[in-house]
Amino acid sequence: MMENNVKDPKVATKASNNKEDRFQGHDYYNIDELLNDDHLLARDAVRSWVKQEVSPIIEDYSNRAVCPTHLFKGLADIGAFGPSLPAEYGCGGMDEIAYGIIMQELERGDSGIRSMASVQGSLVMYPIYKFGSEEQRRKYLPKLASGEFIGCFGLTEPDHGSDPGGMITNIKDDGDSYILNGAKMWITNSPVADIAVVWAKDEEGKIRGVIVEKGMEGFSAPEIHGKWSLRASITGELVFEDVRVPKANVLPNVKGLKGPLSCLSKARYGIAWGAIGAAMDCYDSALRYSQERIQFGKPIGQFQLTQKKLAEMITEITKAQLLAWRLGTLANDGKATPAQISMAKRNNVHMALEIAREARQIHGGMGITNEYPVMRHMMNLETVLTYEGTHDIHLLITGMDVTGLNAFK
Ligand code: TGC
Ligand code: FAD
Numbered sequence: 573m574m575e576n577n578v579k580d581p582k583v584a585t586k587a588s589n590n591k592e593d594r595f596q597g598h599d600y601y602n603i604d605e606l607l608n609d610d611h612l613l614a615r616d617a618v619r620s621w622v623k624q625e626v627s628p629i630i631e632d633y634s635n636r637a638v639c640p641t642h643l644f645k646g647l648a649d650i651g652a653f654g655p656s657l658p659a660e661y662g663c664g665g666m667d668e669i670a671y672g673i674i675m676q677e678l679e680r681g682d683s684g685i686r687s688m689a690s691v692q693g694s695l696v697m698y699p700i701y702k703f704g705s706e707e708q709r710r711k712y713l714p715k716l717a718s719g720e721f722i723g724c725f726g727l728t729e730p731d732h733g734s735d736p737g738g739m740i741t742n743i744k745d746d747g748d749s750y751i752l753n754g755a756k757m758w759i760t761n762s763p764v765a766d767i768a769v770v771w772a773k774d775e776e777g778k779i780r781g782v783i784v785e786k787g788m789e790g791f792s793a794p795e796i797h798g799k800w801s802l803r804a805s806i807t808g809e810l811v812f813e814d815v816r817v818p819k820a821n822v823l824p825n826v827k828g829l830k831g832p833l834s835c836l837s838k839a840r841y842g843i844a845w846g847a848i849g850a851a852m853d854c855y856d857s858a859l860r861y862s863q864e865r866i867q868f869g870k871p872i873g874q875f876q877l878t879q880k881k882l883a884e885m886i887t888e889i890t891k892a893q894l895l896a897w898r899l900g901t902l903a904n905d906g907k908a909t910p911a912q913i914s915m916a917k918r919n920n921v922h923m924a925l926e927i928a929r930e931a932r933q934i935h936g937g938m939g940i941t942n943e944y945p946v947m948r949h950m951m952n953l954e955t956v957l958t959y960e961g962t963h964d965i966h967l968l969i970t971g972m973d974v975t976g977l978n979a980f981k
Pocket of ligand 1: 728
């Protein structure tokens with residue numbers, strides 16, 4: 573894995589705030605009773621890893637806009653990379669609900685940490701598993717699962733975001749290789765990635781997936797700076813100037829936009845769960861603050877207006893949990909449709925963003941500081957609302973599903 577701009581992780585850890593992470597999960601409708609022992613074990617293990625490894629450093633890394641790349645190994649060790657892909661390739665072999673719960677707990681820590689895992693598992697390992705040859709699976713999946721390799725996913729281009737079908741990145745046949753040209757934009761993990769799953773048009777205009785490796789001549793991945801959101805996640809471009817990619821690196825088993833879009837379905841599903849984690853962290857912090865902060869001689873939680881905020885927050889979190897759980901049971905049966913996934917991604921991310929904003933108000937002035945996690949979650953969720961399909965694109969997917977009429981084009 574390439575080093576990024578982390579100069580000395582030990583110094584960073586020391587500089588971070590050392591407040592105890594007092595987070596407690598919230599389960600107003602006893603949804604734990606719907607989970608099995610494997611789900612609960614995975615949940616508790618990831619929650620304690622986040623408390624130990626993420627919470628003590630995340631405000632500092634976010635503040636400095638540096639990705640804590642040293643956490644990739646720990647994420648691999650807790651099984652966050654490809655939890656629901658088969659164990660024979662070094663992956664978790666768990667079900668879709670376990671995958672969702674792991675994403676929830678990671679995003680409880682920070683959306684950027686969940687992104688590190690989503691991209692690796694759902695956008696890099698999943699397409700190699702689903703559309704790759706057996707040789708490609710054996711070559712890449714164990715190394716990606718163990719964190720030895722870091723991957724990224726290149727779909728979005730400078731001029732084609734919501735409309736990836738318009739992409740101009742292309743491959744041209746040249747004997748036993750393809751020549752790849754073009755550029756991708758907003759690519760999570762690209763500056764630190766060893767491989768990139770890149771979507772490009774062939775000479776017939778069909779979208780193909782190719783595995784581009786770090787060090788291939790003509791390939792670079794410059795970092796994008798200046799983000800006010802997802803600051804602990806590293807984002808970059810992918811630039812291809814006559815990159816010679818062996819034909820053995822093309823994913824043989826898919827052609828067309830449904831290839832990358834299927835990967836997005838997998839990742840959007842994880843985000844539907846992940847956003848609940850961010851929302852719970854904001855609610856948890858606001859609830860505690862409302863009991864501890866005294867104004868006019870009373871805890872602010874005693875005022876009706878604060879109670880309205882908190883009551884609405886836990887109601888929305890509970891609805892989102894039920895939506896995610898039901899989506900998980902459908903996914904376990906192979907029956908979750910892309911439109912159902914869109915609905916859950918859109919609803920749950922928007923819910924989390926609204927809760928972050930309300931929680932920020934409950935914390936008053938302190939809410940804008942890094943003493944509390946809410947402002948960081950709020951800023952992160954602005955990205956989560958946009959990537960993996962914007963809030964409005966998901967609305968149009970639902971609209972098309974219920975009317976049968978396409979409003980995109
Ligand atoms: P359209 O004609 O509707 O579809 C083309 C083909 O794809 C199929 N399909 C899907 N298959 C699987 N899963 C899905 N979610 C699918 N959606 C569509 C469809 O059935 C069709 O198949 P076929 O066999 O008929 O060819 O395509 P369109 O060009 O009209 O576009 C539709 C639209 C707008 C919904 C789609 O392009 C879209 O979802 N746009 C949003 C783009 C997006 O989400 N980009 C995300 C980039 S990756 C990212 O953000 C990673 S962030 C990661 C992190 O850090 O966590
Ligand atoms: P645009 O598509 O230009 O949209 C701008 C606005 O227009 C939006 O509000 C949108 O909803 C609206 N709009 C567009 N079309 C329509 C329409 N038909 N009807 C109504 N409204 C419309 N991409 C990757 O491939 N890999 C990654 O790893 C990745 N990571 C990312 C990390 C970060 C931090 C960010 C910010 C983005 C990342 N993305 C990644 C890109 C992300 O998926 C895109 O930003 C997203 O799909 C939107 O594309 P866009 O930014 O070009 O916005």
